[in-house]
Amino acid sequence: MTTQVIFTIDKKLKERVMKKARQEGVPFASIFEFAANAYVCGQFNVDLAGQEVFNDKTRRELIEISKDIKEGKNLSPRFKTIQEIKDYLNK
Template identity: 55%
Template sequence: MTSQVIFKVDRKLKEQALKKARKEGIAFASVLKLATKAYVSGALEVRLVAQPKLNAKTRRELLGISKEIRQGKNLSPAFENATDAIAYLKSFR
């Protein structure tokens, strides 16, 4: 015996899912059935994780640092051994 499940989903998301299922040669209903079975069996785990948001100051600092890295600024040189690295760090005293 089967049962019908009805739920709402964003139209664009549904269209994208249908398109992908069609491209892979599988009915979208089969995708949903397989996902449900995987969830019940423990093969699919759903976790809700909040996306961390940076404040404006931190975002600006990280963008600036990324720009400097791309430009090759404020980077330490490569070292052949630990002694050279320690000497380099001590030179900033």
């Protein structure tokens, strides 16, 4: 038994989905049914996260760190062994 689901979607997105589904020979409604099944089975995740807002001090520090990385400054050397890492950290 099936049930009807009614929702709104951006018109351009709907057109793109319909076009791709048509090219692949898949009915439009099946796309959403596949997505719903994948979501229930844990094969499709929806992660919602807000944009991180930094205070002024943290923002300045991140800008400085990014600048240093681009200039190759204040970086640790590359290590080939665990012992090299331990020696470097124990200086």
